[in-house]
Amino acid sequence: MGRREIPEINAGSMADIAFLLLIFFLVTTTMDTDKGLIRKLPPVVDDIPEEIKQKQRNIFEILVNANDQLLVEGEYMQVTELRAKAKEFIKSDPSNPNMPEFKETDIPGLGVVAVSKQIISLQNDNGTSYEMYIKVQNELVAAYNELRHDFALQKFGKPYTELVQKAGSSDAIKEKMRAVKKFYPQRISEAEPKKVGGTE
Amino acid sequence: MSKFRKKGKKGQPAVNTASLPDIVFMLLFFFMVTTVMRETSLKVLNITPKATEVAKLEKKSLVAYIYIGKPIKALQGAFGTAPRIQLNDAFKGLEDIPLFVEMERDARDEKERNKIVWSLKVDVKTKMGIVTEVKQELRKVNALKLNYSANKTERISN
Numbered sequence: 001m002g003r004r005e006i007p008e009i010n011a012g013s014m015a016d017i018a019f020l021l022l023i024f025f026l027v028t029t030t031m032d033t034d035k036g037l038i039r040k041l042p043p044v045v046d047d048i049p050e051e052i053k054q055k056q057r058n059i060f061e062i063l064v065n066a067n068d069q070l071l072v073e074g075e076y077m078q079v080t081e082l083r084a085k086a087k088e089f090i091k092s093d094p095s096n097p098n099m100p101e102f103k104e105t106d107i108p109g110l111g112v113v114a115v116s117k118q119i120i121s122l123q124n125d126n127g128t129s130y131e132m133y134i135k136v137q138n139e140l141v142a143a144y145n146e147l148r149h150d151f152a153l154q155k156f157g158k159p160y161t162e163l164v165q166k167a168g169s170s171d172a173i174k175e176k177m178r179a180v181k182k183f184y185p186q187r188i189s190e191a192e193p194k195k196v197g198g199t200e
Numbered sequence: 201m202s203k204f205r206k207k208g209k210k211g212q213p214a215v216n217t218a219s220l221p222d223i224v225f226m227l228l229f230f231f232m233v234t235t236v237m238r239e240t241s242l243k244v245l246n247i248t249p250k251a252t253e254v255a256k257l258e259k260k261s262l263v264a265y266i267y268i269g270k271p272i273k274a275l276q277g278a279f280g281t282a283p284r285i286q287l288n289d290a291f292k293g294l295e296d297i298p299l300f301v302e303m304e305r306d307a308r309d310e311k312e313r314n315k316i317v318w319s320l321k322v323d324v325k326t327k328m329g330i331v332t333e334v335k336q337e338l339r340k341v342n343a344l345k346l347n348y349s350a351n352k353t354e355r356i357s358n
Contacts, residue, residue, distance in 0.1 A: 035256050128327065128328040
């Protein structure tokens, strides 16, 4: 009655099994997280609102035609020049009568400040390519982001992106972020698209 | 004599591979945690445009995808080359969007329903006509949070 030895299980094939699983997951899954420009659509309103007359000087008009050409404030322009032009407009200049007006606004964290009444109006054609549309959108968002960045640095000594990142951690930072946002509010209005084939 | 023979039998000891499964399992778990299952197979050509101001979408479970583009080569014979909308796994028309939105909403928690981001994955060569139509359709069913899917680039050109 000798002691019976339990034979050891051969674990040599364990690696093969694990490899098989690994390869299965590598093939069937994706790793890319979705990135993009985040925008909000305006809700549909049932009753047609009264036409609010905006002064011409407060509106930054962008037209994109079917050949992907850009007309900004009546001027032909390249998409790479748009950012600087938009920044200039959004910032506005009190001494220039062609630039947007200012409105005294009370912003928590900043006090009463003069905020420019800028609106960006974007109209594109049905034949405009999506690539061009994204480029224009991108430049406009970039213009706002750069202005906010500069303003946040100047007022709070921190870049805007940092404020956004840390907004969840404290209310003080959140207020600062909101203040910057309110000082340069993103007002991009997309005109109802042109319909081919007459009236509705 | 036998003493010497034993000494002569000098081979390299085998590398211990006992920890190999552990290493592979570690890799496996890493991939299982960081990736998600591919849900749809693309039926449209889809090269998203490049932009500099892209933001990451935080919660993957709150994103619903709408693909727009030309049908892929293999399907061009049957469907032509006009841009089409793909929802989930099939080509759909504009009129199917409200139903799609409803189903995506139903699939999520009640709390999260108004947080869904509608990610438009549109091919660069598509014309804006179909995109604006889709946008109008989404507006009608109150699906307002959009994401224009784009890849990060350092600078854009003309």
